[in-house]
Amino acid sequence: MPGHAVDKRDQAWRRVAVAVPYLWLLVFFLAPFAIILKISLADPVIAQPPFTPTFDEHGDLSASADNFRFLLTDKLYAVTYLRSLFMAATATVLCLILGFPMAYGIARSNPATRSLLLLLIVLPFWISFLLRVYAWMGLMNNYGVINNLLIWLGAIDQPIQLLYTDFAVFVGLAYSYLPFMILPLYATLERMDLDLVEAAQDLGASRTRAFWDVTWPLARPGVIAGCLLVFIPAMGEYVIPYLLGGPESLLIGRVLFDEFFVNRDWPLASAVAIVLLLLLVVPIVILQRNQAKDQGDAA
Amino acid sequence: MRQQSRFVLSTLAFGYAFLYIPLVLVVVYSFNDSAIATVWGGFSTRWYGELLRNEQILDAALLSLRVAFTSATLATLLGTMAGLVLARFGRFRGRNLFTGMITSPMVMPEVITGLSLLLLFVTLQQLTGWPGQRGFTTIAIAHTTFSMAYVAVIVQSRLMSMDESLEEAAMDLGGTPLRVVFDITLPLIAPAMVAGWLLAFTLSLDDLVIASFVSGPGSSTLPMYIFSKVKLGVSPDINALATLIIAVITLGVLIAWMATRRIR
Numbered sequence: 001m002p003g004h005a006v007d008k009r010d011q012a013w014r015r016v017a018v019a020v021p022y023l024w025l026l027v028f029f030l031a032p033f034a035i036i037l038k039i040s041l042a043d044p045v046i047a048q049p050p051f052t053p054t055f056d057e058h059g060d061l062s063a064s065a066d067n068f069r070f071l072l073t074d075k076l077y078a079v080t081y082l083r084s085l086f087m088a089a090t091a092t093v094l095c096l097i098l099g100f101p102m103a104y105g106i107a108r109s110n111p112a113t114r115s116l117l118l119l120l121i122v123l124p125f126w127i128s129f130l131l132r133v134y135a136w137m138g139l140m141n142n143y144g145v146i147n148n149l150l151i152w153l154g155a156i157d158q159p160i161q162l163l164y165t166d167f168a169v170f171v172g173l174a175y176s177y178l179p180f181m182i183l184p185l186y187a188t189l190e191r192m193d194l195d196l197v198e199a200a201q202d203l204g205a206s207r208t209r210a211f212w213d214v215t216w217p218l219a220r221p222g223v224i225a226g227c228l229l230v231f232i233p234a235m236g237e238y239v240i241p242y243l244l245g246g247p248e249s250l251l252i253g254r255v256l257f258d259e260f261f262v263n264r265d266w267p268l269a270s271a272v273a274i275v276l277l278l279l280l281v282v283p284i285v286i287l288q289r290n291q292a293k294d295q296g297d298a299a
Numbered sequence: 300m301r302q303q304s305r306f307v308l309s310t311l312a313f314g315y316a317f318l319y320i321p322l323v324l325v326v327v328y329s330f331n332d333s334a335i336a337t338v339w340g341g342f343s344t345r346w347y348g349e350l351l352r353n354e355q356i357l358d359a360a361l362l363s364l365r366v367a368f369t370s371a372t373l374a375t376l377l378g379t380m381a382g383l384v385l386a387r388f389g390r391f392r393g394r395n396l397f398t399g400m401i402t403s404p405m406v407m408p409e410v411i412t413g414l415s416l417l418l419l420f421v422t423l424q425q426l427t428g429w430p431g432q433r434g435f436t437t438i439a440i441a442h443t444t445f446s447m448a449y450v451a452v453i454v455q456s457r458l459m460s461m462d463e464s465l466e467e468a469a470m471d472l473g474g475t476p477l478r479v480v481f482d483i484t485l486p487l488i489a490p491a492m493v494a495g496w497l498l499a500f501t502l503s504l505d506d507l508v509i510a511s512f513v514s515g516p517g518s519s520t521l522p523m524y525i526f527s528k529v530k531l532g533v534s535p536d537i538n539a540l541a542t543l544i545i546a547v548i549t550l551g552v553l554i555a556w557m558a559t560r561r562i563r
Contacts, residue, residue, distance in 0.1 A: 010476040018391065021381040021447065025400040028444040032415030035422050049421050098317070101310035105303055117311075119556050124318050126548050128505050130522050130529075131541040135321035138328060138533045143338065145324055175317065229406065236408020238508050243529065253410045257508075260414060270418070273411050280408070288402055 033277075040067055040270035051267050067271035077255070077272070081279065084252040087166070087241075088234035091173035095181040095230045096223065098174065103185035103222075104215075107192075118186070125179045133172050133243050140168050140244070168244035173234050180233075181226040188222030188294075221294040228287040232280055252276055322545055329538035346539035356524060356540065363504055363521040366435060370442035371499035375492055377443065378450025378499075382491075383484070385451065386458035402452070404445040413512030416441045420513060433515030441513045442503040449502065450495030457491035458484075497555075501548075 041063035042051040054063060071077045106117045124132060139145050140162035147159040162168055192215070200210040216223075238253035245251070252272065260269035329347075333340025350356060381401055404412065420430055420437050430437055465487070469479045485492075507522035514520065519527075528534055 013477045013480070014388065017380045018384050018388065018397075021377045021384070021401075021451075022393070022397055024377055024444070024447070025397070028416065028419065028440060029400050029404060032419040035418045036411075036415050039418060049425070098310065098314055101307050102314040105307040105311045108303060108307075115556075115560070119552070120315060120318070123549065123552055124322070126501050126552055127322065127545055128522070128541070130505070130507055130525055131325070131537075131544060132321065134525070134529050134533075134537065134541065135325045137529065138538075139321055139324060141533060175321070178314070178318065232406045233408055236410045238410055239526070253408065256410045256414065260512075266418070269414060273414050276408065277411060284403065284406055287406065288399065291402070 036270045036273055039267055040274050042267045044265045044267050050264050067268050071271055071275055080250050080252050080255050084235055087169060087251060088231050091170055091177065091234050092227050092231045094170060094174040095178050096227060099178055099181035099185055099226065103182045103189055106186055107189040121179050121182050129176060130239060132176060133240055136172055137163060137243060163244060164246040166249055169241050169249060172240040172244045176240060177230040177234060180229040184225035184229065185222040188219050192218050221290055224290045225287065228283050232283055235280060236276060325538055326542045326545060329542040331535060334535060346535045349536050350539050359519050359521045359524040362518060366438045366442060366520065367500045367503035369439045370446060370503045371496050373443040374447040374450050374499040375496045378447035378495055379454050379492055381447065381451035382454025382458065385455045401448050404448045409508035412445060413509040417512040433513055434518035437513040438510050441509050442506060446499035446502045449498050453495045454488055454491045457488050461487060
């Protein structure tokens with residue numbers, strides 16, 4: 001704050017304001033990752049806690065990349081990571097296909113309706129995530145509403161298996177993460193100058209052409225933010241595949257959870273987490289760059 | 300007002316139906332008399348009565364509310380400081396790391412956050428003896444850590460949208476930076492702090508995965524209890540519980556919405 005002599009008390013206040021949240025995050029956010037890394041290099045033992053110390057009784061370093069070697073050579077894990085990538089990517093595309101026209105419609109509606117429409121997007125986000133996933137269990141059950149409706153309509157005569165399939169997982173992911181896609185899309189579309197689209201159309205561009213050449217590029221920061229906000233958490237999702245997916249549809253979040261709690265193999269669970277994190281570093285960095293740039297543009 | 304295309308309108312209708320039909324059905328089925336949750340057996344409120352007699356649910360709800368209140372308050376304190384630092388303090392050493400640590404917990408998959416915090420608590424216990432047992436304290440710390448990020452972002456964006464002229468005027472009139480923060484900045488960002496607190500409170504009430512990692516034996520939060528039940532399938536008393544939660548939250552959000560509209 002230029003032009004003012006900053007006295008000692010204010011210097012102290014600035015230090016405190018930076019130091020308190022900084023220290024909290026160092027201890028409870030950054031340090032835990034160092035610990036995960038350390039334990040992922042240990043071996044499992046039957047003890048409390050169930051892993052070998054980093055330095056053995058002679059003070060020698062005891063670390064090995066065995067867990068990572070195992071993850072890379074055992075086909076089960078590679079397949080599970082790929083399945084998770086595929087499921088998260090598909091859910092992201094589904095959210096984008098449904099979310100883009102919705103965000104567009106909300107941004108173009110008149111102000112009074114708009115605030116109600118936005119409220120209705122945010123409201124499910126406040127209602128328990130777990131209960132919203134649970135709601136689909138009743139819907140997709142063999143004797144649930146969807147099957148009963150289809151039978152009543154005469155479309156099928158036997159209930160079809162919906163629950164405990166990949167289809168149910170896609171529906172659950174798209175349903176739960178849709179608001180995360182719509183809100184950033186809405187924020188960019190609302191800022192967009194509609195005259196640009198009209199100008200393009202006046203100059204002879206078709207509606208499709210105007211969309212791909214004008215609307216889409218302008219909406220890009222919102223598309224990137226929305227897609228990553230869906231994709232990143234969906235990669236590690238545990239609850240949705242557990243409640244809606246079949247027993248054979250193992251995803252990486254479930255594998256991590258089971259390695260830790262069922263097999264009590266803490267080092268392997270840590271290694272699974274590290275590899276998942278490495279897969280997500282690139283999307284997370286892109287997201288942060290995108291947000292910083294977007295904020296710069298808006299200011 | 301421009302005409303919306305038919306495609307956009309039908310997607311909107313489909314999207315809102317997709318978001319709300321499952322919730323409406325849970326509410327309807329909570330009044331189902333039948334013990335088999337998928338068969339309609341007439342109207343009844345018996346599941347609500349059973350809910351109130353279920354002590355496990357009440358204990359779990361109480362623990363969840365205590366954790367949510369504590370962690371939301373701590374998160375608002377820490378998150379407001381962080382938001383202020385990000386929006387008003389300019390550059391300082393370690394700012395990039397700070398920004399990264401603020402925004403990362405929001406997108407970090409829950410299984411990673413949960414595992415990393417549990418391993419931290421186990422290591423701390425080995426080294427210092429604290430925390431002796433996991434439960435209320437460890438869950439509250441974990442929830443504070445991820446929800447302070449949301450508070451920081453809300454406060455920061457509120458500060459960014461406000462121009463600094465009021466604060467500068469107060470300084471020109473002789474206010475010290477510390478007094479300006481308390482007399483001018485904090486009252487201006489109070490709505491953002493309230494919004495942040497409410498968001499942190501709901502996020503904490505909602506969390507299952509992180510709490511499952513960092514809680515100890517004997518301390519179950521409400522989502523942990525619900526999850527242990529719905530794993531086995533649809534159950535009528537959970538429908539009743541869900542309906543109560545949906546009703547309370549919808550009412551709260553509607554009141555908040557109308558209040559902010561009146562202010563504008």
